[in-house]
Amino acid sequence: MKRENKKGLSTIVATLLIILLTLVAVGIIWVVVRNVIQSGSEQISLGKFTLNLEIKSVVVNVTNSSVSVKIKRNPGEGEISGLEFIVEDGASTEVVEYNNSLVELEERTIILPLTVVNMNNIQKVSVAPVFMLESGKEVIGDVKDDYIVSS
8 A cells, every 4th residue: 555655646746847847948938038029129119110311412522532411301200329321332332320310300411431432433322320229229220311423
């Protein structure tokens, strides 16, 4: 009769161990899934989709190796912490950061110093906003406007 008691007791202990291991596994999976969801949702912001930038004009200054870009921020939600300009000459591309924000409906002329691209062959200038996330991390948004430089 003692043997039957031990078998019954070992079955209960084994069942409790399986339940405990299952709970631990579910807890570990939940932590991983929660972190993935939080990091992905941090980058979603209404401003990323409604922000509207427009390049009004581009003037190439060959003597100073710079490009003067007149940009306007049209109506649209979103806070930006800066802008990224992409200048292309057909063979190479240069990215220039501008670390000041534009408020809604503001128009500003920005001078971009260039070192990589061929000043005589500049073909296109593009602009992308830089957003500051709640965590303090900066994220570059999609290109909002392109300006084709006429020869």
